[in-house]
Amino acid sequence: MKNLQDLEVFAEVAATGSMSDAGRTLRLSPAVVSKSIRRLEEQLGVRLLQRTTRMITLTETGRGFYERLLPVLAGIEEAEAFVEGHTSKVRGRLRISAPTSFGRMHIAPHLANFMNAHEGLEIELILSDAFVDIVADGFDLAVRIGELSDSTLVARKLAPVRRVLCASRQYVERFGAPQSLEALEDHVCLPAHNGEYWRLEGPEGPVSFRPVGRLVTNSSEVIREAVLAGMGIALRSTWDIGPELAAGELVQVLPDYKSPDNVGLFAVYASRNFLPAKVRLFIDFMAGLYGPSPYWDRAVL
Known part of the structure; x- marks a missing residue:
């Protein structure tokens, strides 16, 4: 052998x-x-x-x-x-892909508790906003945010993702707040990606708006800093700006418009007859952390 x-x-x-x-x-x-x-x-x-x-x-x-x-x-x-799966201990390496900002803000701070509970595990956390092929790239699971498309992969929803239109208090005091979706055309917008559409649910149902702004970047974190600096209006997830909303640094504009309900936080993994215990344990851990009412929303809802 x-x-x-x-x-x-x-x-x-x-x-x-x-x-x-x-x-x-x-x-x-x-x-x-x-x-x-x-x-x-x-x-x-x-x-x-x-x-x-x-x-x-x-x-x-x-x-x-x-x-x-x-x-x-x-x-x-x-x-x-x-x-x-029939023992109390797991071992080996768990390789995880996650979005950059979310991984830094909402996975990394909790890893110590998970790893202390499972001392036989090693964690390899790769943060990237690029779409990864978890099978070809050798990941055990990926954390993904958005509307999940049909796939041969298995997905478990970990939490809802709520996106709101927001601006800094200074911006609103200087330029006012838009009173309609059409009025956004008279404001400086901060799209996370050039040419993207903001897909929203409003009083009239699903709507799309194409924001136009002077700042072009491939970094969502740059947009976050720009809206905090008063440069315009952005569509941001509450997991990203929850503390700033709660503190009043940012304010919602057009609060009747929000992201569709099918936008969520998902754990995605390869379809297998036997889900490795290390993967199941980490997914259960994240689901327990976030859940249907994630902690980042509790101070702003």
Whole structure:
């Protein structure tokens, strides 16, 4: 029987195309990774990888072996998850993708409690506003905000997401507050992305408004700072600006308009027969933190 670690090392090298990247992920030195690959090739009697000074590629045999190995490793993971689900302890690494601002504000501060409760777990939290393929990129789960589209992935709603139109008190004192959606055209708006539409629910039902502003940025955090600085009106989530609303630094404008009810905070993970216990525990932990009445809304609703 082949060494399981050698098989896992080979799969990681094949996925990343790099022994150093595989070593960092698996926390192994390049020498150990190289030795593991060499030992596996010697046991199989074939060359699995083609090495050059610039890159590593799979041989034809190596690709065939890799494609057949993946479901085997997945099956082992599922078997371990089944056992973990019947024990009180979990171990290993939990790899999570989350949006930058939300992860910094509402996941990172709570990680200590979760990790103290599960000392056998390691957490790798990758913050990015880019859409990630959780299967191809090797994530156990992703935290996503928005309207969830149809997918082969499994999703669990963790909390509602409420977005409101807001401006700083100084802006409203200087320029006044719009009295209708059409009146927004006479104000400076702060869209998070150039060309986006604000999709809202109002007294007349679903409406869309295309905001126009002088500030163009790819950073939602820049827009947050801009609205706090009095530069215009923005559509922001209450998880992002709840304390500022509660303190009166920001005020709602057009309060009859809000984000659609189907906008939410979701945990998304690959569809599997056996959900790893580490994933289930973290999802349950987040659902307990946030829930249908998340803490960031309690001071402003």
